Amino acid sequence: MRQLIRGLQHGPGGQGGRDLRADAFRGLALWFILIDHIPGNRLGGLTLRNIALCDATEAFVLLAGYAAGIAYGAALDRRGWTFAAAVLIRRVSTLYVAHIFLFVVFTAQVGYSAAALESSAYLDELHLDVFGEQPYLALLQALLLRFQPAFLDILPLYIVLLLLLVPALALLRRPAVLMAVSALLYFVVRLLNLNLPNWTGGGWFFNPLAWQVLFFTGCLLGYARPRGGRRGPVPAVPFHPLLATAAGVALLIGMAIVFVNDYGEAWLAEAPPRLAELLTTIDKTGLHPFRLISILAMAYLVGHAVPRDAGWLRSRAASPFVLMGQHGLPVFCAGIFLAFLGRLALEMDDRWPMQLLVNLAGLGALVLVGVIGAWYRLRERGEAPRHAPASAADPLRPPVPSTTTMS
């Protein structure tokens, strides 16, 4: 399995080599997303969201930004804005088609569940079946991304984030300006409560206009400005004891909030009403500042705690996750699809043998998708894996030719 991993042969430590950390953590995030998308899954009590005020979604978006910064930044530097934008648009089309496919699967699942369980009473009572009521309109709204059934909300977010990156690419070399614009948008959106509209009412579950701040932060962390014709060093927030302490404190506070939410109801009732009410309003939709701080603090600490050349990244145990992270899009889509199957399975029986089966099969299938993706990639190139510097760092593998073929 390890020979399928890109960037492994490059040897440890080389600056400009593929950052396997991003791959490994993205793989982990993809697995957590699968677990968290299966309500009733006992493993759901062990994922990131149980100990931190952020979860796999935040990690996924930050790492997606990081990967996009590397890949489209490289395309921008080598071929200019027009080409990079065109590549981005092609990527968005792929994501869009994937989303529509998953929407069809979801709709079929609702119909199947309704038939399998005696739930026509629920359907009737709850108006869950908007598709059944107005199929043509629902289809149109789904195509417009204005109808997003539950659990189908991450891809639309990602699509809009990549679309926002098209104009933002032009600012990639001016990190301060991009960050200022992005942060300003974030604050305005939060203050004015702006969101993209949702057909069934309210706004998007993940508000792209707010989440872009995390995505663009990732982009800027991933983009390395060229120096003298070569890819320069990756920008990194330098280690500083004070900053590390602040990050640690932020994570501890986040953990305390999560624990209070989960177990501290009695304490919450005794807490000052304003504080207690503040805790109820930490929203995920608009990426509440507490959640933003949590993920950034975590990224900062993990980024410094795990060096680029950490041995375990190249270990046998980590390789499934690295592979999953390197083939993020197919693995992500497969995960959403597998979550459907997992929910159906747990609907029938949610005792532990089925839990075990669902989780083992789920993880196994995700790894398999990663392996197949890597295998295809090698076969398409018709060559043995060899080290590809610079460009090879995009876990979602957008169709950008690598530097080995471009330079």
Next chain:
Amino acid sequence: MKGGMIAGAGRILLLCATLLAPAAARAEALACGAPPELLEASAALPATARAASAGSLRILVVGSASVLGPGTSGPPAAWPARLEARIRARVPRLKLEVVTRGARGLTTAETEAIIEAELHQGPPPNLVLWQAGTAEAVRGLDVDEMVTALNAGLSKVVAAGADAILMDQQFSRFIRANANVDAYRDALRLAAAAHGVPVLRRWDLMRFWADNDLIDIERAGRTERVAVTDRLNDCLAQAMQALIRDGVAEARGRPTPR
């Protein structure tokens, strides 16, 4: 408990003996075998306790379709009606009034508006039973809008000197598989805790009943569906009654009957 206890203190005793009936065995029998920890109020219901001591209790039930008892044999089988009947049977001397307001598909903001209207017209309720969050979860509406409505509504109820109990979503494998219900459940639970308001954890109760093959609407055959739904509503009423009893006991500073 049928003796001539007419004085205020006597009424309290009466309530303790009936509404607050002790012993875990009793509670289990009452709420259809529900685990006792799901029947703990975790917060006091002082206004309810005062009103009960004074001999007259007004309860306002607000929610979406489920307060109307859809799928039951008729309105008397809906859980608010069953709750009323059960309290009446236990405390015949209590002047009890139960007002139920709700309609299919109402959002939390809409039920919050109903609560506000009810608080300002006629004699205000002593206890508001607020079933919320289902419409939001099922239609994928904004979690934070639901939270805002809950915070506003609970503040108003408390400001009006009344108690509140929230009721969360009904358990259903279908909803669990097709809606992101956990996000809404967590938010509702949190809002309740922030206001020191008990939650009747309908989701956990119904899940317990379903897991233990006690009541499972989704697996009931067509012929028995109505009977099972009736039983569900009656069991929910019993659980609500046990929760109220626990909250009243808490308000009186007595050890909770367990």
